[in-house]
Amino acid sequence: MHFIAIFASGSGSNARNIMEHFKNHRYYRIALIVTNRKAAGVIAHAEEMGVACSYLPSSTFRDNPSQVIALLKKANVDFVVLAGFLLKVPPPVVNAYGNRIINIHPSLLPAFGGEGMYGDHVHEAVIESGVPKSGITIHRVNNEYDEGEVIFQASVDVIKGETPASLKSKIQSLEHRWFPLVLEQVLQKTFKNH
């Protein structure tokens, strides 16, 4: 069995979807949710799914990354998934997990990525720029925001009259459809099927 942690700062719809996908999985267990926001919606999802959830303040990520690593090691975590996690992952955590950390970003990276590009900011910038397509990118995490190796992309058309809300909802559907499947494939490759 491999133990996976999900880091999330927000409503946690992707985390929820991933917990559901891996419920009773033979090889992979979502063992821990980690959040830096006490009011994050993901906390209730973890409770409902019976998954342990730890809150760590943002200052711990910034000033005491060894505590983050200790928490993960204690839960035997050997793979980390970022799903709407708004802080930079501290370099010691990235270094400890190597290529075993992935993130999902709601645009076609490298376009509309980087610091400050999250949530509606992304969709607003996409619409304002007039590009015909947006989408999702699942990528490895390194020490720069949104710059790790791209693993998977899927796109949607940005249509005339598109609003940040309508684009967000189309992109969310893509995320919910693909993230658990792509994660499972990455886990299979990483751990040679078990």
Ligand code: GRF
């Ligand atoms: C998603 O759009 C994801 O791509 C981005 O943050 C959002 C998280 O949404 N990184 P949710 O909390 O999973 O609903």
